[in-house]
């Protein structure tokens with residue numbers, strides 16, 4: 001009897017083996033996103049490495065000096081230890097593919113002649129600042145036909161939020177203090193004291209969503225050097241410029257929107273040199289010749305849009321960019337204060353403003369010292 005049982009058990013061993021194999025379970029780690037299981041892998045460390053690598057790609061364009069405060073997924077992520085059949089365990093390659101899956105590809109367009117940020121933003125249902133945020137490396141003055149711009153970012157399956165703090169140095173513009181004198185002819189100016197730009201440390205707190213700016217706030221400003229105002233004498237007799245709150249000499253402006261010189265991008269930390277002074281002004285406001293001279297260029301000039309270059313002699317030239325209208329021709333002589341065009345937003349511009357450049361013997365100068 002006993003022998004018979006032993007024989008029976010022995011005979012059924014291969015079958016048991018199959019059953020045991022079918023029931024065999026291994027320890028694995030499930031990747032759970034917002035409560036849904038995406039996949040499972042056998043090594044927790046490998047999964048963590050893949051996730052780290054995925055998140056790190058969103059740090060590569062950030063300024064090296066920035067202080068990263070948070071790198072996290074927008075979705076709720078869990079790694080859950082389970083016992084499952086080996087069949088349900090995925091290879092790392094599969095895990096990698098699922099983690100870096102893309103729901104929608106980015107939409108990139110090519111800049112054409114005559115395009116400006118206003119038109120492009122409008123055409124793609126964006127605001128100008130959103131378009132700038134999508135293209136942080138694009139220098140508004142140096143965009144030419146053929147350049148590529150992102151109008152819709154890539155939409156990954158897993159979203160990454162990065163928060164960081166960055167402190168950059170920025171210039172503080174000086175103001176011109178005008179002193180009216182009657183011994184000067186109309187439109188004549190005399191600088192009694194040159195202005196000096198100040199300097200400040202600005203701390204930004206920036207949140208990026210999949211590498212694109214979601215929010216940017218100034219958390220601290222520390223003035224290192226106060227600007228010194230310029231003192232300028234102006235003639236009291238009739239001047240070409242009447243009304244307007246601020247008289248920048250060549251245009252009735254509202255404010256300086258961008259200074260001459262280095263500007264550090266708060267996200268990338270990249271330095272960009274701005275060759276002129278941007279003066280925000282109403283569309284159509286008159287643009288006036290800085291001083292007597294001869295027009296040497298008048299027409300389209302890449303990122304500067306409709307642009308005029310005037311030669312004043314003695315190595316001095318002035319450039320006027322983003323104009324909506326050009327009222328002069330090449331070779332034409334112009335007088336101080338003569339209307340040569342109108343404020344616009346042509347070329348690559350974020351809004352109506354005059355880009356005013358002063359060039360002395362081929363090198364740009366700080367226009368604030370000339371106005």
Ligand SMILES: [Zn+2]
Pocket residue numbers: 141258274276277278354355356
């Ligand atoms: Zn400019």
